[in-house]
Amino acid sequence: MNGVWTGHQDDWDRNISAVREAAQNADIVIYYHHFQIDVDVFAGLSDGGVTADGHIKVDDVEQWQTNFARAVIDAGASIYIGNGHRGFDGLEIYKGRPLFRQIGGFAYQGLNPNIGHYDQHRPWSGLLVKMTIDDKSIGSIELVPLELDEGAGYRDEYDDIEFLKRRGLAEVATSKTAVKILQLFKMLSKEYGTEVEIRGERAIVKLGGT
Numbered sequence: 001m002n003g004v005w006t007g008h009q010d011d012w013d014r015n016i017s018a019v020r021e022a023a024q025n026a027d028i029v030i031y032y033h034h035f036q037i038d039v040d041v042f043a044g045l046s047d048g049g050v051t052a053d054g055h056i057k058v059d060d061v062e063q064w065q066t067n068f069a070r071a072v073i074d075a076g077a078s079i080y081i082g083n084g085h086r087g088f089d090g091l092e093i094y095k096g097r098p099l100f101r102q103i104g105g106f107a108y109q110g111l112n113p114n115i116g117h118y119d120q121h122r123p124w125s126g127l128l129v130k131m132t133i134d135d136k137s138i139g140s141i142e143l144v145p146l147e148l149d150e151g152a153g154y155r156d157e158y159d160d161i162e163f164l165k166r167r168g169l170a171e172v173a174t175s176k177t178a179v180k181i182l183q184l185f186k187m188l189s190k191e192y193g194t195e196v197e198i199r200g201e202r203a204i205v206k207l208g209g210t
Contacts, residue, residue, distance in 0.1 A: 019072055
């Protein structure tokens with residue numbers, strides 16, 4: 001269901017402590033968070049209830065991630081990168097440091113040719129993140145758009161195994177597709193107050209320092 005997330009306070013404290021230790025011993029600290037929450041497992045639980053595998057329900061999962069990501073940066077991380085449910089979201093700059101909630105993926109499989117409720121998460125779009133380091137901090141970010149092959153057009157041509165060999169592989173997006181993905185990223189980032197500049201088939205974000 002997820003990586004380090006459980007909702008337990010001791011897990012929160014353990015991770016924040018690890019970030020503080022890393023920040024004391026490294027110029028750049030990248031915190032990668034496998035964050036994949038199926039809210040359906042919370043059905044029937046009250047706030048604070050515990051799932052069968054030990055995860056504690058919270059009222060607002062997205063807000064929980066925001067709070068945790070900001071705590072990670074407060075503890076000294078140079079960047080927070082969340083990934084897991086194949087989502088695609090914008091970029092927040094928090095205290096001069098990048099906070100990615102979801103950046104998509106490099107692959108996606110699944111036999112259902114229709115993505116259904118996945119529409120809201122945009123799993124067929126992704127990003128490569130290229131960062132420049134300036135005086136022990138991240139100076140700017142270049143984003144390369146990725147397009148994953150949904151495969152709906154050839155689902156009926158192959159059996160399951162052959163279909164999965166072809167479906168969901170990422171390629172660098174070009175032309176109108178690249179611009180469409182980057183414009184979506186720009187719009188989503190604006191919701192977090194982040195200015196994104198699109199240059200051709202790439203996006204640029206400049207950071208003002210910590």
